Amino acid sequence: MTFFVVSQSVKNAHPMESNLSPDHQNKCSLYNFNHYLILDTNVILDQMDILEESALGNVIILHTVLKEVKHRSLPIYKRLYSIIDNPSRYFFVFTNDHHKDTYILQEDCELINDYNDRCIRKACSWYMRHLPREKFVFLTDDANNRALALEEGILSCSISQYVEHLNNNSILQDKLSRKEFFIDSNTKDVFPPHLTTVELLNGIKEGKLHQGTFRASRDNFLEGYISVDAFDKAVIVQGRDGLNRAVDGDIVVVELFKEEDWISPSEIILEDEGVAEENIDEIELKEWELKKSTHKKKGEIKPTGRVVGIIRRKWRQYCGILQGGMDGLYQLFVPSDKSIPKIRIETRQAEFLRTQKLIVTIDSWPRYSRYPHGHFVRALGKIGDQTTENEVILLEHDVPHSQFSEEVLSCLPKLPWIITEEDVKRRVDLRHIDICSVDPPGCTDIDDALHCRLIGNDYLEVGVHIADVSHFIRPGTAIDIEAASRATTVYLVNKRIDMVPELLSSNLCSLRGGEERFAFSCIWEMDKNANILNTRFHKSIIQSRKAMTYEEAQITIDDKSKTDSIAESLRNLNMLAKILKKRRLEKGALVLASPEVKIMMDSETMEPLDVEVKKLFETNSMVEEFMLLANISVAEKILEDFPECAMLRRHPTPPTSNFDPLIKAGRHLGFEIQIDCGKNLAQSLDDAEKPNNPYLNTMLRILATRCMLQAVYFASGAFQKDEYYHYGLAVPLYTHFTSPIRRYADIIVHRLLAVSCGSDSTYPDLLDKEKTNNLCQNLNYRNRMAQYAGRASVAFNTHLFFKGKIQDEDGYILYVRKNALQILIPKYGLECTLFLAQKGESSNVFEYNEEDQTQKAGDIVLHSFDPVKVRLCIDSNNIQHEKFALQLVAPYIDGFSVKPLNEMEVDENKTGHIEKKRKMPGEGNKKKSKKKQ
Structure with missing residues (x-):
């Protein structure tokens, strides 16, 4: 069978082998004969999850449709092209708009x-005449287009009709995007109608109206904020x-x-516990609780309003689970992201899907429905499985994590990789200098190494040596793409999840001890x-004498022998x-705090053995100071040579x-936090200390970080x-140069610096300000x-x-x-909620x-920053959003607090009820580890 494809000329048609197959059978009971499918644009835009299933084949994509899909959605276009490129799927592109018999003029x-x-x-119609022995079915969800097609003698139906009549269609029906709903005349609206597009634009x-980006509160499902250019403060909607x-x-x-x-933001935490579409009473009760808690606190009142229309939806695919306690065709999907509402889906496989983490996408949100309507995309794996949870984290945060393609891998150098005489001529040979790297334990992608040596009696030569990744990535x-x-x-x-293949990240670019790089x-x-x-910059060849951990480097420094x-x-x-840091802090650089947690994993089972806050050494600060200095020095150099297109930070x-929360917290503690400049803020934080509360200063710095x-x-x-100013570092100019193995920005900076040094040539995109700016947005x-x-990932493993x-x-x-x-629980770097009343009610x-x-x-x-003792355990009632359940131990409040665990055990022993001793962190695991040793 021959299909005609036309290149640039509409007159010179030539036969070309197609991806269609006479052996593939589209089995739909609506049509008791084999047939080919022709799709309209909206079927592709709305039903890509269906098209990616192998049940559909022998599909003809018209060039008219392909162009429109590309214009309206580049992500969908890319997904479609991956199907077209797969010969086993039997998808074929016909350039109808360049064919003499199918090209028509617009009236x-x-x-x-x-x-x-x-x-x-x-x-x-042309296909039907061109191949009279074959059958063609046109799929469109546009009722008017469908009616016109039938009038012209073209077989046509909607995608939902077609899928419902396919063999073994239950999974495919779950994946249908449904945007047409039949509404009972007695159905009440849950939400007010949106204004028309014309009304929105005129407003x-x-x-009279303002456009902005909506951000949902993670603590209160009935509250959100809209960033509007006309106001410094976000607009509250409730x-x-x-x-x-x-x-x-x-x-x-x-x-x-x-x-x-106008009102102040609410101070209560509200969670959506609804289990049914029709359960409006519960949401009305929550709204009443919210209204009761609404206040107008002086200095905290913010612009307040209501959403009257949507300009552009930012819907994506969401990971989560089905909510329990529901039977039948309709189920509620609970997204992992707490800022996303529950989604109502149709599924015929609810029993199986309740055991799985799922991907679901939103199709529509009619105003009569409490929840948006969506459809099932695919199952990721069993709930609680660590591999599944990692996949969920990566998908939820849009992290590209597929295997590197063969095309990418083909760019890698062949092994064994050796340094040639030509390489030595082009670079400064520093292999004779005693250089070492200092990194966290277990680090294999070593970006940086250092050296310091005396020059005469009064001067020092200090070198920061960064992996030359740009040599391998052209x-x-x-x-590079x-x-x-x-x-x-x-x-x-x-x-x-590496930015570049492992051969570079952990081998050829990693500045490993004893290796020439x-x-x-x-x-x-x-x-x-x-x-x-x-200051000087050049490409070099080095041989690190040793790859050290921060602790090893600290021991070496402290050991005077x-x-x-x-x-x-x-x-x-x-x-x-130490001198550099002192000087930097004097200029107003901020020392902020954010609890960094280290999780010790069992090497065999990959289960968490212990959770602790990362221990810092002087050597952490030592490496940081020289990386900062290198970044500043490089920023000055590339800006001097590339004033329009230098990549800076x-x-x-x-x-x-x-700073309102920080100022308020400081005032309650008797400290005046100055925010007129970074230097005064830094000084205010330094001064805010109390001998009886050693952790107070750290907590203030945590609050400052969040500002x-x-x-x-x-x-x-x-x-x-x-x-260009960098507020946190208090420097006028800054960039990233020191981590090219793990940051693409550093690769661009290396290329700019290489041109400055005469080590490499430039190329058009590097000097294009607009392209650099677009690249920065993605970075x-x-x-x-x-x-x-x-x-x-830390939160999941801590749980x-x-x-x-x-x-x-x-x-x-x-x-x-x-x-x-x-x-805040400093030992584990945890921040948890201790509820004083149930469901937002007054205590x-x-x-x-x-x-x-x-x-x-x-x-x-109880004031902010007061010390307390709390009982900590995991509440697993909501599998999707497991959280820490806290009880107050001290100070003891009659009718609310609980006794310490050791006292409870004593009390129970006295009464003859001996409670099994509760396992403490790592207790059971330590025995297992010891046995392995």
């Missing part, structure tokens, strides 16, 4: 959609009318209330007061680093409103010079998602470690809420003082 005043529909029908133009079917990330239009109706190659897309290496607790070196000449006298060149080098580096000054904006990459030509997004994925354990731990109150306390034990932000019970008053 005057004809809408583009009507024209495209007419082109599709013309191609269907924005006239300034309740069903306020949120009006907005989903986190949507671009929405908001109508502001009168200023006298611009425009498949490996893949690295730019991934943007960063992602670190999970027991898994690393290519590097990019930044070398300073300094006096002993850390003043820089001279060690006098070898590496020990002396480390001591001098440490001495200079800025940290914007936070708006003053961001900050995200640091971002940018092209130098896109901002004014005063906007900023991927870096943010990588951070979130790492935190989610896994605490499962089945009950223990009492020391903690501190971080925030006082109306119905809860946010407790019978505690009295909340809104002005002072305190909770009072009898003579006991």
Whole structure:
């Protein structure tokens, strides 16, 4: 069978072998004969999850449709092309708009959609004439187009009709995207209607309405915030009318209330516990609780309004589980991301899917439905399985994690890799210098190494040597495009998702001890007061003498009996680093705090053995200071040579409103936090100490961290010079040069620096400000998602470690809420919620003082940062959102607190009821580990 494909000329048609197969059978009971399928644009845009199933084959994609799909959704276009490229799927592209018998002109005043529909029908009719012995079925969900097709004698039906009549269709029916609903006339609206597009645009133009991005609260499912350019503070929206079917990330239009109706953010935590579509009573009760807690606190009132329309949906595929307790065809899907509402889906395999982590996508959200409607995409694996949970974390945070393609792998150098005489001629040979690396234990992707040696009696030569990844990754190659897309290496607790293949990340680019490697070196000449006298950059060849951990380097420095060149080098580096850090802090650099958790894993079972806050050494700070200095020095060099297209990193000054929680917390403790500049903020944090509460200063710094904006990459030509400033580091200029194995930004910076040094030539994209800026947007997004994925992995493994354990731990109150306390547990770097009342209700034990932000019970008053002791265990009632359940142990409050565990055991022993001793962290596992040893 021959199908005609036409190249550029509409007249010169030539036969071309197609991907269609006479052996494939489309078995649909609507048509008792074999047939070929022709699809319209919306079927592809809406039903890609169906098309990716192997049940459908012998599909003809018209070029008219392909162009429209590409114009309307690039991600769907890419998914479609991967199917077309797979010869086993039997998908074929026919260039109908370049064929003499199927090309038609657009009529005057004809809408583009009507024209495209007419082109599709013309191609269907041509196929029927061209191959009269074959049968063709046109699939379209447009009822009008379907009717016109039938009038023209073209077999046509909707995708849902077609799928429902396929053999073994239960899984396919679950994957149908349904946007047409038959509404009973008695159905009541749950949400107000959205304004029309014309009304929204006119309202924005006239300034009566405002456009912004909606962000849902993670603590309160009936509250959200909209970032609007016209206001410094985000606009608050509350309740069903306020949120009006907005989903986190949507671009929405908001109508502001009168200023006298503006409110402060709620101080209660509300969770959606609804189990049925029709259960409106529960949501009304929650709204009543929210309204009761609404207040207008002076200084905290924010613009308030309601969503009146959606400009653009940011819906994506969501990971999660089915909610229990529901029977029948309709089920509620609970997303892993707490900021996303539950989703109503149809499924005929609920019993199996209840055991699985799923992917579901949203199709629509009609105003009569409490929840958005969606469809099942695929099952990821069994709930609780660690591999499945890692997959969920990566998917939820949009982390590219597929295997590297053959095209990418073909860019790698062949082994054995050797350094040639030609390489030595092009580089500065530093193999004679005693260089070493200092990294966390177990690190295999070693980006950086250091050296320090005396020059005469008064001067020191200090070198930072960075892996020369750009030597192996050339611009425009498949490996370069893949690295730019991934943007960063992602670190999970027991898994690393590399930005570049392992041959580079853990071998040829890793500055391993005893191995000759290519590097990019930044070398300073300094006096002993850390003043820089001279700076030079060059590509080099190095041979690290030793790859050390932070602890090993610290032991070497502290052991005065060690006098070898590496020990002396480390001591001098440490001495200079202390001077650099002191000088940096004096200029206003911030020392912020964020509890970093280390999870010890069993090497065989990969189960968490212990959770602890990472231990820091002086050598951590030593390495950090020289990496900062290298980044600053490189930033100055590339900006000098590339004033319009240097890739830099800025940290914007936070708006003053961001500091409100910090100022308020400080004031309650008797400290005045100055925020007029970074230097005064740093000094205020340094001064905020109390001898009786040693952890207070750390908690204030944690709060300060949460006031900050995200640091971002940018092209130098896109901002004014005063906007280059890095607020956190208090430096006018900064970039990333020191981690090219795990950050793509550093590769770009290396290329710029290589051109500056005459080590490499430039290329057009490197000098294109617009392309650099677009690249920066992807880098900023991927870096943010990588951070979130790492935190989610730590949270999952921490929960896994605490499962089945009950223990009492020391903690501190971080925030006082109306119905809860946010407790920080320093030992594990945990932040958990201790509820004082159920379901947002007022407590019978505690009295909340809104002005002072305190909770009072009898003579006991609880303030922010007060020390407490809490009982810690995992609440597994909600498998999807397992959380820590806390009980107060101390201070003891009659009718609310619980006795310490050791006292409970004593009491039970006295009565003859001996309680089995509860397992403490790592207790059971330690025995197992000992046995293995």
